[in-house]
Amino acid sequence: MNHSDLPPELKTAYEIREDTQEPPEWLRERTIRSLKERGLLGRTRWRLPALSIVPIASAAAIGFLLGFGVTQSTSELSRSYSVAPTVESALERVQRTGSAHARALQDLVAHLDSAEGQVLMEAQQVYLAASRAQRTEAKALITVVDTPRNFTDGRASTSLPIVWF
């Protein structure tokens, strides 16, 4: 809390105050019942998740295909520009981590409905780790591509049509 500049009278009053009130159990059940009655919770509303998950899955698939395409086209460009092999390996790592990221996301979606908190937590951790790895590799690739010495003819890296996914 932001109590550093509090008048002393209030500081004492805030400290005395106790926040021990816990939500009653019946409130959770009543809220869930109310949500179900309105069709806002439960399997009857799978129309919405389907709408939400399909674009995510599609985006993952498109991302994978883009990554694959970029790798292929950039490999050709690399050859034409005589780019150092590190660019290719960096691209491969981006593609690999990108695919892992997409798989982790699919797993996470699949486990959303799991009643076991531990299972969902693990799926979340895998997904977060995959996200981090993918971002790290993407940054590494940018660094490699942005390094002028990787281009024998001295062209700027911005001329490469690289798309991230």
Next chain:
Amino acid sequence: MDQVTLRLTLAARSEASFRRLYDEYTPRLLRFACRLLGPAGSSHAEDVVQETWVRAMDRIGTFDGRSQFGTWLHGVARNVCRETLRRLASAHQVSTGDEPDSQEWATDHESRLDLERAIHRLPEGQRFVLVLHDLEGYHHVEIADQLGISVGTSKSQLHEARKKLVNMLDGGPR
């Protein structure tokens, strides 16, 4: 829970996922509602919490992920509290939180207000800023964003609110 997982959870609308979400956010939500409603209205805090979740699940499409989910949820709760307070005020059950009149003030002065009651006697704008800043730990930038006011207004409202609180807790307005 990270934002992507959270949005997927909400979109999936599965009961198991909702229970986890409910358990994570409701304790703070209930305290928040109690604080905004004040002692006279706190018996409605549970209803506010329920209505907040119903609205949140109904309007989850408007959650764009720019802010934290908890902040967004508090925004929904704040609106529900506001409506509840107005409904109660129109039914003459509780005060709207406008400036206390002198007659009422004298009575309260004699009985010495406790903190909750003192907070509830603040004008609505000042009360919301004080609760969000001093009791919920939000920063002025977040409060300004939530309430649709400037950061400067948030700071001055807090200053005024604290001054009035101190006066009330000391025994009367100066």
